[in-house]
Amino acid sequence: MKKNTTTPPASFQRFFRWYCHPDLLDYIEGDLLEVYGRRVKKLGKRKADLKFIIDVLLLLRPGIIRSRRRQLTTPYGMYKSYFKIGWRNLLGNKAYTLINMAGLASSVVCAIFIFSFVRQHLAVDNFHPYPERTYRVVTELHRDVVAYQSNVPSPLGEHFRNDYTYAEKIARVYTESDALITLRKENELVKFKETGGIAFTEAAFFDIFHFPLLKGRPATVLTEPNTAILTERMARKLFGEKDPVGEVFWFQNRFPFTVTGVLQDLPANTDIRSEIFVSYPSLRTFDPWLSDDTDGWGGIRDGMKCYVVLKPGVPTAQVEDVLSAYVKKFRPTSKNVHHYKLQPLRDVHFNAQYGGPVAKSKLWVILIIGAFLIITACVNFINLATAQVLRRSKDVGVRKTLGSSKSQLFGQFMVETALITFAAIAFAAMLAYILFPYINAFFQTHIQIDLFSDPTLLLFMLGVGVGVTFLAGYYPAAVLAGFQPVAALKGKLLHQRRGGFNTRRTLIVAQFVIAQVLMIGMLVIMNQMRFARQSDLGFDKEAIVMVAVGRDSTRTIATTFKNEIARIPGVEKVALCYAAPSSNIDWGNSIRFENSTEEVNFRTSIKSADADYLSTFGLTLVAGRNLVPSDTVREMLINEVMVRKLGLSSAEDALGRHIAANGGRMKGAIVGVLKDFHDKSFHEEISPVLITTYTEDYSNYAVKIDLASARSVLATIEEKWLELHPDQLFEYEFLDDSIAGFYTAEETSLKLIQTFSLIAIFIGCLGLYGLVSFMIAQKTKEIGIRKVLGGTVTHITWLFGKEFIQLIVIAFLIATPIGWWGMRQWLQDYKFQVPLDAATFLWAFGGSCFVAACTIGYQVLKTAGTNPVKSLRTE
């Protein structure tokens, strides 16, 4: 009791111990305590404490402080020995080292890839001058369901600029994708197809977006009609090395543009893809409707964007308020479906609703998978290292008896872990460097890595190294350092450390949980993809080629050419249409039904097509008849969804009723009802569809061909087409390819998850291999005795097998709900989805059992088959 009250301030005592020279420490500390004890009696605790502190501080002088030089020299030799011993250990256990390195390296390669991938996406369009105040004006369309559009009516920007002062800068951009660009050189015509398209751009665009001009005067480059600026790359592509300024190119063979400036090439981290920017006033001749400031309010054209930079401090809600007034003012006759919103620039890349390519949640999933891969590799490390512990127990015992402290031993094992980790990271970096071009090609990404000149990446790898060293090294090092030297030297650890084995089991289970979750994910995605690809879409998609109608075709030219195609041997059927039944392109419209003056509250997809459309695509009628051939809109076909949406009792009921579409410009009676077909990807519900003979809209020949002669047929069509349109590019696409294109994002996810689960399984196998080697080493004698007493090979194999099956079953029980929940979330994206059936999960289970059996099988069988004499003789 008394002792407790008379201890000096602990922190100062510790401080003293820290700085005092070790030779003097005990004596002086004794003195301090003695004097302190005396003072407590004489002066009381408070004063004694104070004096103690003063004494400690006064002792802080050169003769008493431990010398630095001695501290530096001694551990140097020790660290050297750590490295040497570590190195020898690595070389001595090549299998162990290899397994660890391989596992770690493969997960680090993944980590580098994921890091670069995520960073690249986070860096998209982050270099513009007003990141916080730049917005894109977007439209929400509130019908029976809310649809989202990143486009706005073309006059909106101009009105907003003139009516309000909220914005500092406003720029309208209309992008026409897949532009046909031609150059006229004497008698020759050079054609280019630019997938990035051509952008009709207001000059303010370049104040909002940081794309610096290399040639030309910023103030004037894009003011005059028919002027253009190109990126350096595009200029070189079109005009070679000569100065592009003043040169002329043609767009769609009809609109000449004079180059007035050259832009620096667009960086990789922007979503702006167009490399040809032409002045906004040029739109007047190209598309009078779009450039008209009153008519333009009539609808929303794809590609018509409006960017604004708000003045500092202007709240977005206020701007959205004034924008909403535009709907009543400029669209008085339309149903009030438009709601204009401001989307922050930094949201553009991540908002899938508005066509952002990558949702943030997906990046998170990928990051988490990456973290899991690293964790599995760490788990391996821990497993194998603790297995090694037994082999090294003598080493540790000797070191401990010779006076190694716990922290020294701990340090030694951490150094060894660090050695493996950093070697693996260096190896992974090399591997990544070699593999990146292939990875990019495989996943269709454009990730660049600069291993040595990229400080963030280097920092990331360093961070991974340190993190992994601690994650993977801490537990084994703590176990090793904690040995009782006597037990370690006597080799009694086997019996002492049963508990350690349980930790290792838990880790193996964790690994298998991760691998199985990934496998379940992979299987579900594969199922869904197969479902999307092989389900009956309600029409034929095989052997149909969509050939673009020449741009300057008139109705008669198109019809003539259609008949010409039909005569080519090998062509079975031809139809003229706007788009295939299932297509990304569609024309949404609000219709009026019967005599109602009010538009219906849903969006109708109008598919203009001629009378051959049904037979070419094998669409089936449930009521009524096909359209009769016509050059004007006279009759209409609708689908069953439309029948339901119109509130009609049956398909027959719809026949003979009237529909007015496109603001009353298209009128006709319903003559037939089509069985529903998928007009979009499986992500979306089937929309109400209206098919009519609106010839102005025909832009494709749908050609059903005999696949056996596909090549020659296509060649013939191309030849004839080019005869007709010598100044244009012949374009065609197989329908099944373009439908497969709906799922490119899924294809990439599938590839990613396949790769990741393969790696996870690979790492898991390495872990299993390590565990089984350890178990066999531990049970050699037991197996020998069992065999002597009559145990068969099957019996002994089962001894191990049941152990692992147990682990996999436990892992499966944990992985199933996680996988089920995760994949249900993923399937939410689909309106048409495969059921999550038991088979998927059983496959994942069976798969992991199989892989586990393969991994451990050889070793177990080998051990089970050994002559017991061998195993029992060794003592």
Add this chain to the structure above:
Amino acid sequence: MKKYQLGEFEEVVILTIAVLNNDAYSVAIKDEIESRMARNVSMGALHTALKRMEEKGYLRSYAGEGTEERAGRPKRYFEITALGKRAAQYARDTREELWRAIPKSVWQVSMGG
């Protein structure tokens, strides 16, 4: 050149060690100086002086017993080496020589003044 390097405080310490004879360890030395000369001795100064003199070879130390009030920490006893004795003697001799060299009149005047 000085033959023996011995500072004022060091001289006091070495003499105190001599006074304490076989009982000279740090706290005892400190107490002795404080009681005899009525001056405060800090632990830091004392230990530095002891260490320095040991390095110079004037002192020799050995570990003693640990007591309860020292929480088992050993005492460190100091002895004067032959060299230390010579150094102390030398210091004393040089002082006395100086004393003797003072002319009587000067001393008295200065005392009186």
